[in-house]
Amino acid sequence: MRFLNKTVVVTGATSGLGLSLVKALQKEGANLVLVARREELLAEIAKGTGAIYLPYDLEDAPERLAEWVIDQCGKVDVLINNAGFGEFSMLDDVTVETIESMNRINVLSPVRLTKALLPAMPTGGMVINIASQAGKLPTPKSTIYCMTKAAMIQFSNALRLELKPRGIHVMTVNPGPIATAFFKRADLSGKYEGSVASIVLSPDHLAVQVVQSAMRRKRELNAPWWMEASAKLYAVAPRIVEWIGKSGFDKK
Numbered sequence: 035m036r037f038l039n040k041t042v043v044v045t046g047a048t049s050g051l052g053l054s055l056v057k058a059l060q061k062e063g064a065n066l067v068l069v070a071r072r073e074e075l076l077a078e079i080a081k082g083t084g085a086i087y088l089p090y091d092l093e094d095a096p097e098r099l100a101e102w103v104i105d106q107c108g109k110v111d112v113l114i115n116n117a118g119f120g121e122f123s124m125l126d127d128v129t130v131e132t133i134e135s136m137n138r139i140n141v142l143s144p145v146r147l148t149k150a151l152l153p154a155m156p157t158g159g160m161v162i163n164i165a166s167q168a169g170k171l172p173t174p175k176s177t178i179y180c181m182t183k184a185a186m187i188q189f190s191n192a193l194r195l196e197l198k199p200r201g202i203h204v205m206t207v208n209p210g211p212i213a214t215a216f217f218k219r220a221d222l223s224g225k226y227e228g229s230v231a232s233i234v235l236s237p238d239h240l241a242v243q244v245v246q247s248a249m250r251r252k253r254e255l256n257a258p259w260w261m262e263a264s265a266k267l268y269a270v271a272p273r274i275v276e277w278i279g280k281s282g283f284d285k286k
Contacts, residue, residue: 035160035203035249037062041107043151044068045092045144046117048075051164051212054241055114056085062245067103067110070117092117092143093135100150110154112248115144115186116164120179133178140182145189157201162248163190167210167256170265171275183208194253206254207244210261212237233258 042059046052047068056079059066066085068076073089080087086106090099103110118140121132148161155161168176169183187206194204213234235257247255256262268275 035112035158035251037064037112037245037249039063039065040111041065041067041109042112042114043103043110044114044116045147046070047087048072048079051209051237051240051244052114052116053079054237055116055244057238058241058245060085064112065107067107069099092147093138096143096147097150100147100154103151104154108154109156110151110159111156112160112162113148113151113155114162114164115148117143118164118182120168120176122175124175125177128178136178136182140179141185141189144186148193152197152202155202159202160248160251161190161193161197161202161204162207162244163187163204164207164209165190167208167261167265170208171261171268203251205248205252207240207247208254208256208262209235209240210258211235212240 037059042064044052044055044059044066047056047066048070052070056066056068060083066080066083068080068085068087069090069092070076070087071089071091076087076089079085088099088102092099119136121128121136144163163186165186166179166183168180169185169187172180172184187208190204190206197204211234213236240257243255243257256265264275264279
């Protein structure tokens with residue numbers, strides 16, 4: 035996979051990892067299609083890049099977004115499902131509205147958007163789903179978020195098998211905490227971001243890793259390595275990981 039002149043759709047393109055991916059893909063010569071809710075930011079980011087953009091709330095029908103993309107581009111070589119959000123709170127305190135919204139944005143919308151764009155994706159195409167280490171290594175105060183990311187990991191795994199005969203690849207990106215505005219919504223107390231400041235990932239560095247991994251058509255990109263190692267240990271010895279990691283889990 036090379037991105038030169040490839041049509042790449044990026045959701046959640048105006049901030050965090052999404053914005054860093056836009057910058058990294060621009061350097062590779064991709065024809066970018068940017069999707070996010072904030073039109074002013076989209077216009078500013080697209081200025082001078084040749085990118086096209088659409089302000090769109092993914093809680094609305096993703097199929098309409100897919101229709102617009104196909105109408106504008108004809109085909110989609112790469113879809114990056116990046117948009118998502120979390121909230122750090124006990125299940126008792128999470129509103130039903132937040133549970134439903136998080137499932138729509140983190141799971142249902144990317145699944146529906148992928149389904150709607152697959153007919154326009156040629157052989158050699160790729161779907162990149164931004165999941166999370168939270169989908170492998172669950173922690174307290176993020177029950178719904180962990181659930182949605184685990185769903186995206188398994189969706190990706192099954193879809194990879196389905197699409198292999200068509201020559202379309204699926205890659206999952208599972209990062210730990212990233213230095214982005216994610217925490218401003220997820221943790222209103224502002225304490226968690228400070229407590230994990232020494233381990234947060236750089237979105238720009240991670241974006242370069244995503245692009246390089248996609249070029250090699252990797253199955254997964256997991257970062258940081260030690261968190262992935264913890265997730266693998268959790269799969270076989272969950273009690274040990276929960277005991278060792280209790281102090282870290284309780285930072286939220």
